[in-house]
Amino acid sequence: MMKALVLEATDTFPVLRDVPVPTLGPGEALVRLEAAALNRRDEWIRRGLYPGIVHPIILGSDGCGVVESVADVGVEWVGRRVIICPGIGWGDDEAHQDDGYEVLGLPRNGTFAEYVVVPVENVCPAPEHLSPTQAAALPLAGLTAWRALMTRGAFRSGERVFISGVGGGVACIAAKIALAAGADLVVSSSAAHKIETAMSWGARGGVDYTQPHWRKAARALAPNGYDIIIDSAGGEGFGDLARLLSPGGRLVFFGGTRGAWPALLPQHLFFRQISILGSTMGSPREFAALLDHVSEHRIEPHLDGVFALADGASAFARLEASQHFGKIVLAVGKG
Amino acid sequence: MMKALVLEATDTFPVLRDVPVPTLGPGEALVRLEAAALNRRDEWIRRGLYPGIVHPIILGSDGCGVVESVADVGVEWVGRRVIICPGIGWGDDEAHQDDGYEVLGLPRNGTFAEYVVVPVENVCPAPEHLSPTQAAALPLAGLTAWRALMTRGAFRSGERVFISGVGGGVACIAAKIALAAGADLVVSSSAAHKIETAMSWGARGGVDYTQPHWRKAARALAPNGYDIIIDSAGGEGFGDLARLLSPGGRLVFFGGTRGAWPALLPQHLFFRQISILGSTMGSPREFAALLDHVSEHRIEPHLDGVFALADGASAFARLEASQHFGKIVLAVGKG
Numbered sequence: 001m002m003k004a005l006v007l008e009a010t011d012t013f014p015v016l017r018d019v020p021v022p023t024l025g026p027g028e029a030l031v032r033l034e035a036a037a038l039n040r041r042d043e044w045i046r047r048g049l050y051p052g053i054v055h056p057i058i059l060g061s062d063g064c065g066v067v068e069s070v071a072d073v074g075v076e077w078v079g080r081r082v083i084i085c086p087g088i089g090w091g092d093d094e095a096h097q098d099d100g101y102e103v104l105g106l107p108r109n110g111t112f113a114e115y116v117v118v119p120v121e122n123v124c125p126a127p128e129h130l131s132p133t134q135a136a137a138l139p140l141a142g143l144t145a146w147r148a149l150m151t152r153g154a155f156r157s158g159e160r161v162f163i164s165g166v167g168g169g170v171a172c173i174a175a176k177i178a179l180a181a182g183a184d185l186v187v188s189s190s191a192a193h194k195i196e197t198a199m200s201w202g203a204r205g206g207v208d209y210t211q212p213h214w215r216k217a218a219r220a221l222a223p224n225g226y227d228i229i230i231d232s233a234g235g236e237g238f239g240d241l242a243r244l245l246s247p248g249g250r251l252v253f254f255g256g257t258r259g260a261w262p263a264l265l266p267q268h269l270f271f272r273q274i275s276i277l278g279s280t281m282g283s284p285r286e287f288a289a290l291l292d293h294v295s296e297h298r299i300e301p302h303l304d305g306v307f308a309l310a311d312g313a314s315a316f317a318r319l320e321a322s323q324h325f326g327k328i329v330l331a332v333g334k335g
Numbered sequence: 336m337m338k339a340l341v342l343e344a345t346d347t348f349p350v351l352r353d354v355p356v357p358t359l360g361p362g363e364a365l366v367r368l369e370a371a372a373l374n375r376r377d378e379w380i381r382r383g384l385y386p387g388i389v390h391p392i393i394l395g396s397d398g399c400g401v402v403e404s405v406a407d408v409g410v411e412w413v414g415r416r417v418i419i420c421p422g423i424g425w426g427d428d429e430a431h432q433d434d435g436y437e438v439l440g441l442p443r444n445g446t447f448a449e450y451v452v453v454p455v456e457n458v459c460p461a462p463e464h465l466s467p468t469q470a471a472a473l474p475l476a477g478l479t480a481w482r483a484l485m486t487r488g489a490f491r492s493g494e495r496v497f498i499s500g501v502g503g504g505v506a507c508i509a510a511k512i513a514l515a516a517g518a519d520l521v522v523s524s525s526a527a528h529k530i531e532t533a534m535s536w537g538a539r540g541g542v543d544y545t546q547p548h549w550r551k552a553a554r555a556l557a558p559n560g561y562d563i564i565i566d567s568a569g570g571e572g573f574g575d576l577a578r579l580l581s582p583g584g585r586l587v588f589f590g591g592t593r594g595a596w597p598a599l600l601p602q603h604l605f606f607r608q609i610s611i612l613g614s615t616m617g618s619p620r621e622f623a624a625l626l627d628h629v630s631e632h633r634i635e636p637h638l639d640g641v642f643a644l645a646d647g648a649s650a651f652a653r654l655e656a657s658q659h660f661g662k663i664v665l666a667v668g669k670g
Contacts, residue, residue: 256601261600261601264595264596266588273613273614275611278608279608
């Protein structure tokens with residue numbers, strides 16, 4: 001048996017239960033988890049705002065641990081510390097995921113447990129400069145950030161990048177990835193301390209999006225506009241973001257926590273050759289590129305805090321409050 | 336002196352006047368026009384709905400004619416039939432035009448005249464299979480279509496393409512370019528005869544966008560969605576177009592005659608890795624690629640009708656009525 005956080009019904013918090021250790025199928029690896037991390041997706045599922053929810057389910061898409069056993073594909077991974085690529089079945093087309101694509105943690109049981117079983121191709125060596133709690137904070141947010149910035153946004157060193165809502169897990173790691181790759185970075189947040197922290201990483205400036213003149217402030221920081229803007233808020237502010245783009249600028253979005261975009265006038269966009277680019281998750285090739293970049297530049301995910309697995313409800317409450325800054329991590333471990 | 340259609344005030348029709356033949360500046364060519372063609376841009380300028388309007392002005396971005404003389408760059412062009420690339424000063428960046436970019440016909444005098452002066456780099460040999468009236472119909476619409484479909488849309492042979500409002504000049508030539516390049520094409524129009532004509536070119540089907548269930552009909556023609564949609568209408572229907580895209584689909588827009596897009600939910604877009612791509616005009620490299628494609632496949636622009644230069648007001652009235660199908664051409668000639 002193992003300890004696991006089990007979500008038993010919508011709008012409850014997951015509870016710690018003793019459940020059987022999962023068994024290996026062909027081509028799978030059993031990972032003894034040391035740490036896991038929460039994502040907004042887990043919160044949506046907990047609240048019932050996600051398609052295809054089943055109960056009971058062990059949530060969790062992010063994990064770092066040690067491979068305990070591997071089915072029928074040799075023993076090279078056994079005993080190694082790995083992080084888990086959270087996407088399963090992307091397919092061969094880099095442009096989009098296959099129909100059967102799924103994210104670890106629904107419908108397949110995820111990482112908020114002492115053990116998880118994943119396809120062996122989803123385990124990758126953990127970057128050596130990261131602790132297990134740091135490494136667990138990387139996969140889903142890092143992969144999302146990498147695809148949004150590098151693949152969809154086609155970032156080139158030296159470009160002006162604007163990242164909205166820098167408190168979020170994806171925005172945080174996107175900021176660090178962009179800075180390491182040579183971005184001229186400006187961020188937004190409602191919290192001065194988050195902007196200050198991003199500036200300590202190397203961001204050139206930041207604006208408080210709750211202020212009425214935030215767009216003017218953002219414009220003043222880049223009078224010729226931003227080459228790339230990364231957004232997961234949507235809502236009315238999306239129209240302002242579109243106007244902050246430079247000619248040829250790319251607005252990449254991977255979420256919409258503030259709802260629908262406002263009505264946009266195409267005339268404001270096509271003359272400037274604007275691209276508005278949806279992005280979600282990323283392919284295994286993108287995950288490998290992310291790990292290379294993180295290792296090369298010794299990037300450390302920004303952690304909001306670490307909770308014990310048994311205290312999972314508190315971790316979820318922290319996520320729900322939306323005051324966090326960076327990743328909320330669960331320390332799993334055996335003892 | 337020469338005959339020219341001169342626009343003397345907003346909301347009037349241009350009138351035939353005798354004006355001086357323009358004089359050559361350094362690096363310029365004098366072209367004796369045989370034909371010119373109208374574009375929606377000319378109509379916007381005539382009605383005062385365009386930035387930077389000056390009066391009097393000779394409109395016209397499209398022209399085919401014979402080079403009469405060339406300043407200080409040799410005589411190789413003299414006597415050759417050419418078509419004119421309508422964009423001046425694009426610059427070196429394929430992603431977007433430079434700040435100083437302009438389109439022939441405002442502020443610089445255009446092609447609705449017996450002679451026009453353009454930078455010598457803007458003249459290109461006219462495709463040999465085209466008559467002067469056909470060739471004059473190609474440049475602006477063809478360039479816009481080429482960039483939208485090939486560069487921005489990154490079309491690959493065999494992809495499912497949907498072109499809305501196939502009556503328009505850009506939509507018409509985009510359909511022919513796409514078919515020659517191996518597209519599986521569906522079109523929309525409010526006119527059955529335009530759909531039938533597009534199907535005679537090779538389109539697989541068409542839908543009447545004035546019918547309440549047009550989206551269902553378009554979906555039925557491509558149950559897995561369209562890889563590329565080309566639109567210049569915008570308006571409420573833009574949201575429907577976005578839902579017709581396949582995963583990884585690209586919605587390229589180069590206009591917005593029906594106004595603002597509706598409020599769009601980002602969640603409907605990012606999960607499917609949708610791209611919404613603004614496009615306008617195209618670079619000289621794209622113009623050269625267009626001419627190669629048109630010559631290789633012997634593509635003929637679809638002409639709505641040919642008016643005499645002296646009857647320019649009728650040509651503009653035809654454009655204003657928006658019932659045309661393909662390009663409205665002016666036969667210029669000397670006699």
